[in-house]
Amino acid sequence: MSKDIVEDLRQRSSGVKMVNLAKVFPSHEGLGDTVAVNHINLEIKTGEMMTLLGPSGCGKTTTLRMISGFETPSGGEIFIGDRSVTNVPPNKRDISMVFQSYALFPHLTIYENICYGLRVQKLPKDQLQERTKKVIELMELKGMENRFPNQLSGGQQQRVALARAVIIEPKVLLFDEPLSNLDAKLREHMRDELRALQKRLGITSLYVTHDQSEAMAISDKVVIMKDGNIMQVGSPQEIYEFPANRFVANFIGKANFIPCVYRGMDGDYAVVALADTVYKVPKPGVMSGIEAGSECALSVRPESVRLVRADQGSITGEVTRAVYYGSKVEYEIKIGTGPIIVEVYNPQLSERFYEGDRVSIALDDACVRILK
Amino acid sequence: MSKPQRFSNFRMLLNQPALLLTILFIFAILIIFIILPLINVFRLGFTGPDGGFSAETFIRMVSDPGYQKTFWNTMKLGGLVACISTFVGYIFAFAITRTEMPGKRFFRGIATLPIISPPFVLSLSIIFLFGRMGLITNKLLNIDSFDVYGLGSLVAVQSVSFFPVAFLTLTGILESIDDSVEDAAYNIGASRWHIFRTVTLPLSLPGIGSAMLLVFIQSLEDFSNPAVIAGNYSTLSVEAYRVITGMYDMQGGTILAIVLLLPTLTAFAVQRYWISRKSFVTVTGKPTQKRRKLHEKHIVWPLFGACSLVSAVVILLYGTVLAGAFVKTWGVNNTFTLEHFKYVFSMGWDPVKNSIILAAVSAPISGLLGMAIAYLIVRQKFFGKKIMEFSSILTFAIPGTVLGIGYIFTFNHEPLLLTGTAVILVAAFTFRNMPVGIEAGTTTLLQIDRSIEEASTISGAGAGTTFRRVTLPLLRQAFFSGLVYSFVKAMTAVSAIIFLISPKWNLSTARIFALFESSQYSGAAAYIVIMIVIILAAIALINLLVNLLFKPKYLKRATTK
Incomplete structure (x- = not known):
């Protein structure tokens, strides 16, 4: 029924390219300028859902606002498809955006909110009505046309915001933390709904969030940003399993860093020395900037560490903290090089340890990465 | 940038x-x-x-003792009116925003009336009441030597005209003071008066400053009241007009206007770029729980009395003009007539x-x-x-x-x-x-x-x-x-x-x-x-x-x- 609008969207969708994009905010009291975005290069492929993820102040929102045109870049260029839009005002960029606060027009009905973009385009009445009807069906908003935004629930408002954004068939759809105003349960539901819709419509999307599980759940690609720089770009799996540096490893999930010395490669294996023991790491990861003989760290996720009785493992230490969470037990083990966090899932099936116990840890070689 | x-x-x-x-x-x-x-x-x-450039007229006007007096007259009037208007405005604003005083809507209406009313109305009323043929001076007290024209009447008329400006400014400020600040003081045992003196009043000081400056500007700019009721008490705005139209001295009048402009601009700049930034009031956007406002009898009734008194004056002044429009010649022939309207x-x-x-x-x-x-x-x-x-x-x-x-x-x-x-x-x-x-x-x-x-x-x-x-x-x-x-x-x-x-x-x-x-x-x-x-x-x-x-x-x- 709303097949053709899906088809239209798919066809119009196009990629985005940022070349050397920079934004500097001038200071007000002469305290020196703030570099919000530091000459980044990034490409979103057609139909892809990309997420910008990072702590507050990392430049993700500024990047999004530059693509939308609400911020003017201090340098660099933005392309949508093949067209440079760097100096094109927001309303002529063929993009659309879903705002954090939804930003529905409080003085217009749901129907008028949704068809707003078409009214602006002065679309003939019959076409306008037809397309609005389709989008309303697509978003399952039937029956609410004559209500006003303040009469809708948070989830419904969210859908109206999305309907208003897709009706103009943008080439790119931007999301500015659209779920942060919803409560936890609804957020998860809307997140899945959003992802399903984005896939169905095949529309190129850029999504900004500070919630890592949200980023993992909805993205084709995740971009981790920090202080205006890109730390890593990759699929959720790549980011989690092969973090490029300690920041990424720690920002997405938790990570233990065990200091060691890199010896060199042995075939596909990376050889590291940890105190007296020599390890061969089968999948050491990106290993950027690490030279033979230099100090580095073994990075291992808490759930990838196994806990065994004191005599059964290579590294032995003492339990300094044990917290029971139900689905897991989190231990802090003190070993020679510092504390190690270990998460043991499904505690009913594994042996429990308590504060003061001596235990050994065993690392699964395949889960260990080497980071600078 | x-x-x-x-x-x-x-x-x-x-x-x-x-x-x-x-x-x-x-x-x-x-x-x-x-x-x-x-x-x-x-x-x-x-x-x-x-x-070419010449400061000759400027020096002539500024060194003239008569015009110097006019300048100080204007300042004095502005200062007095600023104080009185702000005081009255504060009472109204406080009573309406922070107490359970009855009749708030009415008092709010009274405090808006002078803003929307035509010029001359209050001056006219004062003349009707206290002039040579005045209702009070002549008819009730039998005085015929009372001089209504001068500083006293001017202060009265301008205070009534401009207290609404202070009222509106202060209402905004007082409304935005978070009740919980006062509650906090009350909870630790401070008396209402103590709270007012140590919390509410200091918090509204920037508002009081703004109100005074805005009223001061209004008083200086006012032309209609001093033009008809000042008598020999000269003010800059009227004097500039008289010098231009009566003495055909365009340049002299202009200099007086410039002299008038300087204090108004200064007051405006101070109000806008200094006092309004000093405001301690933080607007959180989150409505705090509606709390019961001040309701103690010994607070509400004196405020009610004060507001009623001011309102009575305002009503009397407007009522007088209304009555005056329907009589042949006020004080001389008080028969009802519609001829003025005709x-x-x-x-x-x-x-x-x-x-x-x-x-x-x-x-x-x-x-x-x-x-x-x-x-x-x-x-x-x-x-x-x-x-x-x-x-x-x-x-x-x-x-x-x-x-x-x-x-x-x-x-x-x-x-x-x-x-x-x-x-x-x-x-x-x-x-x-x-x-x-x-x-x-x-x-x-x-x-x-x-x-x-x-x-x-x-x-x-x-x-x-x-x-x-x-x-x-x-x-x-x-x-x-x-x-x-x-x-x-x-x-x-x-x-x-x-x-x-x-x-x-x-x-x-x-x-x-x-x-x-x-x-x-x-x-x-x-x-x-x-x-x-x-x-x-x-x-x-x-x-x-x-x-x-x-x-x-x-x-x-x-x-x-």
Whole structure:
């Protein structure tokens, strides 16, 4: 029924390219300028859902606002498809955006909110009505046309915001933390709904969030940003399993860093020395900037560490903290090089340890990465 | 802002020609109708007979002991009125915002009445009551040597006229003081009086400062009251007029106007850029729980008494004028008559008609322009934004007399030949009355999430469409305030138009002034009563139109739900 609008969207969708994009905010009291975005290069492929993820102040929102045109870049260029839009005002960029606060027009009905973009385009009445009807069906908003935004629930408002954004068939759809105003349960539901819709419509999307599980759940690609720089770009799996540096490893999930010395490669294996023991790491990861003989760290996720009785493992230490969470037990083990966090899932099936116990840890070689 | 940033903002603007043109247009009219006349006032004051710079007249006027006295008279009057008005305004504002005093709506109405009333009304009333034929002095007390003219009457009349300004300023401040601050003090055992002295009063100090300065400016700018009731107590605004029209000394009058401009501008700058920044009030946007306000009898009843007393005075003053309009000659022949009204509706109708037409033309221009400027200032980025903001609200601090002189001097030759036309009056009204709309619009816009407008932009709407379809409807209330203020001020303006009217375009306020000068007080009263009726009707009509134009259905539904 709303097949053709899906088809239209798919066809119009196009990629985005940022070349050397920079934004500097001038200071007000002469305290020196703030570099919000530091000459980044990034490409979103057609139909892809990309997420910008990072702590507050990392430049993700500024990047999004530059693509939308609400911020003017201090340098660099933005392309949508093949067209440079760097100096094109927001309303002529063929993009659309879903705002954090939804930003529905409080003085217009749901129907008028949704068809707003078409009214602006002065679309003939019959076409306008037809397309609005389709989008309303697509978003399952039937029956609410004559209500006003303040009469809708948070989830419904969210859908109206999305309907208003897709009706103009943008080439790119931007999301500015659209779920942060919803409560936890609804957020998860809307997140899945959003992802399903984005896939169905095949529309190129850029999504900004500070919630890592949200980023993992909805993205084709995740971009981790920090202080205006890109730390890593990759699929959720790549980011989690092969973090490029300690920041990424720690920002997405938790990570233990065990200091060691890199010896060199042995075939596909990376050889590291940890105190007296020599390890061969089968999948050491990106290993950027690490030279033979230099100090580095073994990075291992808490759930990838196994806990065994004191005599059964290579590294032995003492339990300094044990917290029971139900689905897991989190231990802090003190070993020679510092504390190690270990998460043991499904505690009913594994042996429990308590504060003061001596235990050994065993690392699964395949889960260990080497980071600078 | 860094240079490349400015440049890229500018390039972005080049891609939005309509927006760019609007900005340029507004700059152009601000320069022509505000900056240029202001510069010309100074040029006029400081140009010698040979056309070069000369401070001769300035020195002559400033060293004249008579004019020195006029200056100090003006300051003294302004100071006294600022104190009294703010004191009364504070009592009203405090009682209405922070206590459970009965009759709040009524008192609020009383405190708004002087703002929307025509000029001369209070002076006229004072003359009716305390003049040589006055009801109280002559009829009740049998004094016939009482001199109503002078500082005392002037202070009384201006205090009543301007306490609403203080009231409105202070209401805003007092409303935004978080109740929980006072509650916190009360919980630790402080008495109500102690809390007021140590918490509420200090928190409202910036508001008191603002109120005093705003009233001070109003008092200095006031022309109508001192013109008819000051007697020998000379003030700058009237003296400037008399020097120009009576002594044909254009330059001397202009110098007096400049001398008047300096304190008003200073007070304005202090109020705007210093005191308003000192405000401790934080608006959190989260409504705190509605708490029961002060209700102790020993607090509420004295406040009620004070407010009632002031209200009684206001009602007495307005009632007197109403009565005065229906008698043959006040104090001499007190028989009921409609002849003054008959005269106004027949022979004297033209000035009233002109006033209505010009107010009706200028109010929407002023209101729309005000909203547009507020939108540009708050929401758009462009070079010279601060200059636009400052020059557009500057007229608030420019006394009407100064603006009038600037206008006749600026617009009396080609290519800007406007003297004697209605255009010059409309322009004067538009630009003089714009600041209130701009202020209201700016405040409202700052409270509206800007992403609502961004949502419109990203849906493909240009700045103009966004302004028309989203911003303006959301600014409905501010737009309404701007319209009403502009209309009322245009109807009631005296000082700004006294130099600009022409035989073809005479206005009702000027007509009332003329009746005063020839002591036809009852005729003046009739004009005033008619103007009050017109103004009230216009406010109701504007309200209706604004509601119709931007159907606020969402508001109605939300409340009836």
